[in-house]
Amino acid sequence: MITVQHLTKNFGAQTVVSDVSFTLEDGSFTALIGPNGAGKTTILSMLAGLLKPTGGSVKMEGIKDIRKEIGFLPQYPQFYPWLTGVEFIELTAKLSGISARGARKEAEKVLEFVGLKDAIHKKTAQYSGGMKQRLGIAQAIVHKPKLLLLDEPVSSLDPVGRREIMNLLKQLQRGSTILYSTHILNDAEEMTDQLLFLKKGKVVEKGSLNEIREKFDVPRIRIQFAGVEEAAGYSSQTEWPTEVEGNVVYVYIKDHFPTMQQVMGELSNSPFTVVKVERDRLSLEEIFMKVVSP
Numbered sequence: 001m002i003t004v005q006h007l008t009k010n011f012g013a014q015t016v017v018s019d020v021s022f023t024l025e026d027g028s029f030t031a032l033i034g035p036n037g038a039g040k041t042t043i044l045s046m047l048a049g050l051l052k053p054t055g056g057s058v059k060m061e062g063i064k065d066i067r068k069e070i071g072f073l074p075q076y077p078q079f080y081p082w083l084t085g086v087e088f089i090e091l092t093a094k095l096s097g098i099s100a101r102g103a104r105k106e107a108e109k110v111l112e113f114v115g116l117k118d119a120i121h122k123k124t125a126q127y128s129g130g131m132k133q134r135l136g137i138a139q140a141i142v143h144k145p146k147l148l149l150l151d152e153p154v155s156s157l158d159p160v161g162r163r164e165i166m167n168l169l170k171q172l173q174r175g176s177t178i179l180y181s182t183h184i185l186n187d188a189e190e191m192t193d194q195l196l197f198l199k200k201g202k203v204v205e206k207g208s209l210n211e212i213r214e215k216f217d218v219p220r221i222r223i224q225f226a227g228v229e230e231a232a233g234y235s236s237q238t239e240w241p242t243e244v245e246g247n248v249v250y251v252y253i254k255d256h257f258p259t260m261q262q263v264m265g266e267l268s269n270s271p272f273t274v275v276k277v278e279r280d281r282l283s284l285e286e287i288f289m290k291v292v293s294p
């Protein structure tokens, strides 16, 4: 388990990370979510040992020098353009303490794992954005770190590239604890065990997606009608509290009422044409806006 306690960073008079505490269970997948400038990179850099905290601590159970146990993918990874993929990873493997004899083999293995097997002898200057991101992940994991820190690993990629990298990260989770920053909330919604919402350097909300949903969700039933008039008609005749948005009516649930059956019963006795009825849930994006908006 990794325990972060009261982590704080000041740049001059400005406090950009303020008293941040959280834990990462072994093998868990945690997203650090926050708007631009919230302090995500600063937190990851302190965890990676690249930036000295002004205060607070980062501890890994049973480990004294945690730097050896960390793999880090910076937001904008840089590679020597004159090296091939395998040469670059071999170099980083040696720098992270793998023996000269083992480094080449480990480099080839990890490049195959990240899907770059066919490009290992290509110069990194010729890699596409997605390939560079895979190469960045390869350099972060070649020494099999216990904690993997990834700063915006998918933000620069198109949806297909994002999906591929997220699937890759999911596979990595079997061997590592992962903390990654993102502002692409769809990915976080699907994959993550724990969410940390960051605003102006402070963790303003944390928990599993379900826990956070429980807290912020407004229970309601969404009914889509065939037309705007029908939605307005239903809304004016029902006894339940509603809100109308075009051809959609939201029926608000309070203390478990109305139930879905009650609403369906009412609709089947009404003259209005219904297209779709569903229990409405806030998306992670909507929750995020609620949490971080001023």
Ligand SMILES: Nc1ncnc2c1ncn2[C@@H]1O[C@H](COP(=O)(O)OP(=O)(O)OP(=O)(O)O)[C@@H](O)[C@H]1O
Binding pocket: 011, 016, 034, 035, 036, 037, 038, 039, 040, 041, 042, 043
């Ligand atoms: N070396 C530095 N000196 C002074 N201020 C800094 C320094 N590095 C970061 N900051 C400030 O700290 C704040 C947090 O920056 P940080 O890069 O951690 O945010 P972020 O959440 O990663 O943002 P983004 O999503 O834009 O990458 C910002 O206001 C930034 O300007």
